[in-house]
Amino acid sequence: METKPLTGRFRADGRPVTLKEYHAAGGYDGLVMALSMHPDNVQKRVQDARLRGRGGAGFPTGLKWSFVPKTGGDKYFIVNADEMEPGTFKDRELMERDPHQVIEGAAIGAYAIGAHTAFIFIRGEYHRAAQCLQQALDEAYQQGILGSRMMGRDHALDIHLHLSGGRYICGEETALLNALEGKRPTPRAKPPFPQVAGLFGQPTVVNNLETVCNLPHIMRLGPEWYLSLSRCKDGGTKLYGVSGPINNPGLWELQLGTTAREIINVQGGGMRPGHELRAFQPGGASTDFLLPEHLDVPLDFDSVMQAGSRLGTGCLIVLDQQTCPVKMVLNLETFFARESCGWCTPCRDGLPYTETVLKDLIEGRGRPEDLKLLEEMIEWMAPGNTFCALAPGAMAPLHSALKYFRKDFERYLGKG
Numbered sequence: 001m002e003t004k005p006l007t008g009r010f011r012a013d014g015r016p017v018t019l020k021e022y023h024a025a026g027g028y029d030g031l032v033m034a035l036s037m038h039p040d041n042v043q044k045r046v047q048d049a050r051l052r053g054r055g056g057a058g059f060p061t062g063l064k065w066s067f068v069p070k071t072g073g074d075k076y077f078i079v080n081a082d083e084m085e086p087g088t089f090k091d092r093e094l095m096e097r098d099p100h101q102v103i104e105g106a107a108i109g110a111y112a113i114g115a116h117t118a119f120i121f122i123r124g125e126y127h128r129a130a131q132c133l134q135q136a137l138d139e140a141y142q143q144g145i146l147g148s149r150m151m152g153r154d155h156a157l158d159i160h161l162h163l164s165g166g167r168y169i170c171g172e173e174t175a176l177l178n179a180l181e182g183k184r185p186t187p188r189a190k191p192p193f194p195q196v197a198g199l200f201g202q203p204t205v206v207n208n209l210e211t212v213c214n215l216p217h218i219m220r221l222g223p224e225w226y227l228s229l230s231r232c233k234d235g236g237t238k239l240y241g242v243s244g245p246i247n248n249p250g251l252w253e254l255q256l257g258t259t260a261r262e263i264i265n266v267q268g269g270g271m272r273p274g275h276e277l278r279a280f281q282p283g284g285a286s287t288d289f290l291l292p293e294h295l296d297v298p299l300d301f302d303s304v305m306q307a308g309s310r311l312g313t314g315c316l317i318v319l320d321q322q323t324c325p326v327k328m329v330l331n332l333e334t335f336f337a338r339e340s341c342g343w344c345t346p347c348r349d350g351l352p353y354t355e356t357v358l359k360d361l362i363e364g365r366g367r368p369e370d371l372k373l374l375e376e377m378i379e380w381m382a383p384g385n386t387f388c389a390l391a392p393g394a395m396a397p398l399h400s401a402l403k404y405f406r407k408d409f410e411r412y413l414g415k416g
């Protein structure tokens with residue numbers, strides 16, 4: 001039985017899996033199966049598989065779909081491939097190596113919620129991934145997989161590829177909807193949630209690209225098989241990546257719940273000679289640091305939360321003993337401050353201010369009260385105080401760095 005459903009078909013030469021190869025490996029069988037079922041039963045199968053969204057928040061996918069009203073009218077299914085989180089490079093690999101898997105997953109998701117139009121919203125800089133997807137979409141139309149009679153059945157689906165204008169905020173699902181409508185990409189107030197009033201005011205589901213790639217396999221091989229892939233109560237494998245001073249940085253499909261120790265030491269080949277691990281961010285730039293004592297925490301949604309961070313995108317960033325955590329945090333805050341959409345005051349003003357305080361500290365202009373000030377900034381940008389999760393996410397590395405590496409901050413004040 002397959003243990004690497006998402007990446008198992010990847011070609012050794014790095015080129016995209018062809019349509020012929022995809023078919024030979026059972027490709028599009030999951031879509032045929034879905035089309036033979038009632039959409040409610042497709043939703044139930046995904047709920048039974050306990051698939052949780054891979055876009056960062058880990059929301060159960062089948063449950064999200066169930067909020068879409070069953071009434072008629074236009075509905076939209078959107079694949080979120082914006083992937084601008086620093087340190088994260090998982091969706092790009094899926095698009096460049098196996099684009100038909102993305103199309104099949106999008107078609108199944110669209111069918112499950114009753115949508116006849118879907119979009120793949122892709123990061124603007126991902127030129128190669130966009131080319132691979134467009135070629136696969138053209139093939140899918142030529143073969144009658146998409147279009148007015150999908151796979152020869154009385155069901156229509158169009159999938160459009162949309163290149164993002166190129167800001168981090170465009171990946172936030174409601175800002176993404178505004179971007180697709182041609183408006184300024186600021187997040188929308190929730191409720192109403194997109195499942196009820198999304199793109200052009202119609203019911204819409206936004207799912208991460210890795211989430212969507214799981215769908216063909218859940219349809220084809222069933223929830224029990226999918227649950228058996230994982231080491232925790234949620235189903236499936238996970239694409240885990242590592243960047244930083246390790247011997248073999250990269251991306252691997254592993255059981256959901258694999259530990260950071262295994263990923264860094266086995267797949268990643270361990271720390272580079274002369275470098276010692278000091279901490280790691282488990283799921284991209286907007287997640288709290290964890291320490292060596294957390295290396296054996298299973299990297300699943302609930303366990304990482306209990307350890308004080310978030311699984312996020314599952315792409316780890318490693319901090320070694322040689323790198324100054326304060327400078328690393330400044331680097332991250334510079335990114336977040338630049339990417340604030342400016343819609344709400346705590347984030348628009350607070351992030352550049354945080355950046356300035358950190359810079360002053362590092363450049364010798366720090367004042368004793370600055371650490372307290374940084375803590376206040378974390379409070380002001382806590383969840384619920386801003387329109388979207390960008391600002392609280394930006395505060396996560398700072399919050400955990402102040403907790404774990406306080407002495408490094410104090411050293412800049414001449415106290416260490």
Ligand SMILES: Cc1cc2nc3c(=O)[nH]c(=O)nc-3n(C[C@H](O)[C@H](O)[C@H](O)COP(=O)(O)O)c2cc1C
Pocket residue numbers: 052053054055056057058059061064080081082083084085168169170171172173174206207208209211212388389390
């Ligand atoms: C600032 C910001 C940027 C985001 N960027 C992405 C992104 O690039 N890709 C993504 O899938 N989700 C991103 N998200 C999360 C989405 O809002 C949404 O939760 C996700 O696409 C839902 O997919 P899932 O249910 O399959 O996880 C971002 C959220 C925020 C706050």
Ligand code: SF4
Pocket residue numbers: 169186187339340341342343344345347348386387388389390391
């Ligand atoms: S938190 Fe920041 S990015 Fe999010 S809406 Fe407010 S200003 Fe925009």
